[in-house]
Amino acid sequence: MHNLLRQQKSRLIRLASVSILLIASLRSVAQRELYLPNHDDKKYYLGIALMYNTSRFNLSHHPGFLGQDSVQVVDPENAGGFGLAGIHTLRLNHRFEIRAIFPQLLFSYKNLTYHLKTPDPMKEEQKVMTKKVESILLGFPVHLKFRSDRIDNFRVYMFAGGKFEYDLTSNSTARRAEDLIKLKKYDLGVEAGIGFNFYFPVFILSPEIKISNGLMNVHSRDANLKYSSTIDKLQSRMIIFSLIFEG
Template sequence: MQHLLRRKIIYVLVGFILFASEGFSQSEVELNMPDYDQKRMHFGINLGWNKSHFNFTHHPQFLNQDSVMVVESINNTGINLAWLVHLNISDHFAIRTFPLDLTFSEKAFEYSLKYPDLPGGETPVTIKKVQSISLSLPVQLQFSSDRIDNFRVYTIAGVKADLDLAANAGKKNADDIIKLKKFDYGVEAGLGFHLYFPYFVLTPELKVSWGLSNLHSRNQQLKYSSNIDKINSRMISFSLTVE
């Protein structure tokens, strides 16, 4: 399902790029904001939609018990809100960061239980949700193509550090959920394009993020936590930036 979702998003983005290039690359197009790319620094507001899930590994204990039969990570949607700072270092390269980058997301695990505690509220298929409000600090290197009239394509690659403001690893009364640590770091890559209008630049972008830190605060006494070893975050996002 995740591969199909990514493929659909990529098809939509590629189609949008082709459509935009047709509209912005006619023979007699008025050049909007012709000096925009000569400016040393740009600022923008970014609003996005994300699809996130956990990538995890089973703990060896999973094979030695019979209460949890299957554990799966579920895709969930969220939103991103960020402030962009863009610094040109050459005609084709730039450094980007987001001093204020908030990501609201919800991830979940689905457990198939052989012996659910029905009086305790469990069902044969039990879902445990983990809400997240992350404050991120990414640093990205951007490589841009030459401008074609009012259209320009670019790619990005970078690193980021995340602080989850809603992390529950320190909570004492949260023994029935998966506990996660506050800090994470990872890498990301993406593709986007600039559309130049008379008074602003609109930038659609598709980005994929891979968390590298093990977020799991494991408790071997709890069946929801003991059967999972490492947990890493994964996210794919589509955003629009107005500069």
């Protein structure tokens, strides 16, 4: 009987301890300061984004690829880049917002690796040649955002939309382009992603990740160039991670 009473007493002490900790936790949550409580009343607000991207080409071979004997394989590869953007957000209601990103400046790198059957030593070619395709993209994405309820100083949102891009370094008109992959100036695409709002006393920090896919063929094909003639279509594929600061 004595052991039974001691066990019950021990259980009551543990239960009381857990209850005290739970009540203390609930009180601390209830007393947590709500930052920027009037921000949801803003009809329009601004932000700035710091971005890192990893991008590649979605490649389609030209029908004449199998009939030539200089290039055996063409492989697109991922490469990293960075960017900056201005954020303009218009609130429609409690759940939905329209967001325009302008200006968006992305420094993007996409590599193509060629496996050559007969390298030309006069041109310092090797069996495996990597062509680095660099782009400076001036973009204008527009998104429709869907927001969850705010939980204290935290919120989740999802978005989808489209984009227009202009390549400031387009070399589609270059004449001496034997070693170049020439790209067109314009591209249209679709984007979708998810983000998280963390509210602080004077700003909102939003880590965000999105998929950005180009819809147009940006390859300016030249049938007379070895590195270009084997390719029919090049479409941009990009994953962008952003840190957005809004106020």
